[in-house]
Amino acid sequence: MIPAPFQYEAAESAGHALDLLARHGEDAKLLAGGHSLLPMMKLRLAVPSVVIDIGRVEELAGIRADGDDLVIGATTCHADVAASDLVRSQTPLLAYAAAQVGDPQIRHRGTIGGSLAHADPAADLPMALVALGGSMEISGPAGRRTVAADDFFAGFFETSLQPDELLTAVRVPRHPGPDWGYQKFVRRANDWAIVGVAAAGGRIALANMGPVPVRATAAEQALAGGASVADAAAMAAEGTDPAEDIHADRAYRQHLARVLTRRALEHQKG
Amino acid sequence: MQIKLTVNGEPRSDEVEPRLLLVHYLREQCGLRAANVGCDTTSCGACTVLLNGKSVKSCTMLAVQAAGQEITTAEGLAAGGELHPVQQAFRQEHGLQCGFCTPGMVMAAAGLLAENPHPTEAEVREGLEGNFCRCTGYHNIVRAVLSAAGSMSA
Numbered sequence: 001m002i003p004a005p006f007q008y009e010a011a012e013s014a015g016h017a018l019d020l021l022a023r024h025g026e027d028a029k030l031l032a033g034g035h036s037l038l039p040m041m042k043l044r045l046a047v048p049s050v051v052i053d054i055g056r057v058e059e060l061a062g063i064r065a066d067g068d069d070l071v072i073g074a075t076t077c078h079a080d081v082a083a084s085d086l087v088r089s090q091t092p093l094l095a096y097a098a099a100q101v102g103d104p105q106i107r108h109r110g111t112i113g114g115s116l117a118h119a120d121p122a123a124d125l126p127m128a129l130v131a132l133g134g135s136m137e138i139s140g141p142a143g144r145r146t147v148a149a150d151d152f153f154a155g156f157f158e159t160s161l162q163p164d165e166l167l168t169a170v171r172v173p174r175h176p177g178p179d180w181g182y183q184k185f186v187r188r189a190n191d192w193a194i195v196g197v198a199a200a201g202g203r204i205a206l207a208n209m210g211p212v213p214v215r216a217t218a219a220e221q222a223l224a225g226g227a228s229v230a231d232a233a234a235m236a237a238e239g240t241d242p243a244e245d246i247h248a249d250r251a252y253r254q255h256l257a258r259v260l261t262r263r264a265l266e267h268q269k270g
Numbered sequence: 271m272q273i274k275l276t277v278n279g280e281p282r283s284d285e286v287e288p289r290l291l292l293v294h295y296l297r298e299q300c301g302l303r304a305a306n307v308g309c310d311t312t313s314c315g316a317c318t319v320l321l322n323g324k325s326v327k328s329c330t331m332l333a334v335q336a337a338g339q340e341i342t343t344a345e346g347l348a349a350g351g352e353l354h355p356v357q358q359a360f361r362q363e364h365g366l367q368c369g370f371c372t373p374g375m376v377m378a379a380a381g382l383l384a385e386n387p388h389p390t391e392a393e394v395r396e397g398l399e400g401n402f403c404r405c406t407g408y409h410n411i412v413r414a415v416l417s418a419a420g421s422m423s424a
Contacts, residue, residue, distance in 0.1 A: 001310050008271065008288035008334055038330050039312060051288065055335060103400025105378065106312060108324040109331065189399045
């Protein structure tokens, strides 16, 4: 499968990428690792007339500490997030989540910003960012803005990013302790989650339990009110409306959400 | 457009269409046919090559994204006509059956051993998670990678 023809522009800086976006508008797509965009272009699910390559923009990659947060450049690949001593020690849930994406080859190319902007509700990183209470740093013609992960995901494969905006970095609060859990239920190696759960510090995020990664708010409130892990986990599917597909129907996904939430709250990793 | 890159140690400059996939560039413009197009959906790993020493799937990368980078294919592993230890180990341990997945397996294994020279058996199996062998010859493939790790550190 070969993508439809497009005009290729290599951005030299974040500012250059924004200029190109402003010039080409909705006809343009940003390309970093290309591991969400290129498969969609090969299937003609995406047919941009202009592709703006930000893969060589150095200022968009890298991991640094900033006070109580870690700031991870949007084009940092999953393998670098997973292997980073800073991420592993300060936000181990995020390092673990990055290591669950796809397979080694995919993790060498796929980027954290790309995965978040793609906004697949079954993916690892959107769920991880919601569980950690992270946020997105976005640049556009009007300047910079920061959007909490809770507000970033607007719908099925849809975010609050505007066509002329660039996701430049991801901000994640440090959460160094051992009190986190991660559960990804798959039937095949390197697949997306049938249901996923990430839990950290009283926050619980669910993958593939709706059109966006969602918080298990009833379970969170129960926990905050002193309920046992088992009693809180029993409420994990409340208010969810998961899609049905070949892998699971609605009731099965809700069952998985309850079971996996209990395991995640017991700090199990799997 | 014009791209400059290094393929198997040789600098190259080629005219490519932006939509040309790296695997098609390697096979059709460079004449390097070790990397196979298997699933064409980033799943099977038959098209695996090394990009600056890291394993990547060349069906999910544009040739223009490789501009300025170093690509190594299975043809480039056998320096001076001598098989790379991973290639030797695949032969010795019978790590192939039909052979279709083999170039991708060898490149994924070479990339794995560059990152982790002494993997456990479990780490080899997880490290080759992105490569399918539809003959299901995984046991000998894993054995070959462990054997290569031993011979490379000897």
